[in-house]
Amino acid sequence: MSLLLHRTNFGNPENLGKILTLEEAKSLLDEWVKNEKLKVHMKQVGHLMGAYAQSKGYDELTVKKWYQAGLLHDADWDQWPEQHCRKIIEELERRELDSEMIRAIASHGPRYFGVDPVTEMDHMLYAFDELSGFVHAYSLMRPEGYVGMEIKGVKKRLKDKTFAAQVSREDIQDAAQRANISVEELIQFVIDHQASADLS
Secondary structure, three states: OOOOOOOOOOOOHHHOOOOOOHHHHHHHHHHHOOOHHHHHHHHHHHHHHHHHHHHOOOOHHHHHHHHHHHHHOOOOOOOOHHHOOHHHHHHHHHOOOOHHHHHHHHOOOHHHHOOOOOOHHHHHHHHHHHHHHHHHHHHHOOOOOOOOOOHHHHHHHHHOOOOOOOOOHHHHHHHHHHHOOOHHHHHHHHHHHHHHOOOO
């Protein structure tokens, strides 16, 4: 089954700045995603994206846009895995939403969708996606969760191919290299911010 999108242009540039309200985004999430673990993942990635944009001093709309890209990036995976990425992109295009946000979603798995990350938002969504899930899995096996978690502990687990085996170590490394950020720096950001994600 190929998930290749076979295109590199997404959305209409005239729609820049058009995003869903928080209520609309969460309504779409609830309608499309029934798997609670997947919802947690999407909310955590959304939170990391928003926190990163905020850490860069970006304006409120940009922070919301980054958050929404993270929140919705896997919206079609639960019910339509064979149309993953394509269906959510088409839905966001139908709603005439921000083209940069749609492109970031299209590029969050370059070897699956055939779309290389180009912008900073593209790069960070790709970088946080797999790592977020991995660090979350690690937190669940620690009695104190995220408290006291260290980079070396996460890296030790990354070397253990049997732990969270479904997480692609290759994608984590590739995303960090493309974003020109060390894996260590990315891990630290996830440790510092993921626990405060709103999962409601």
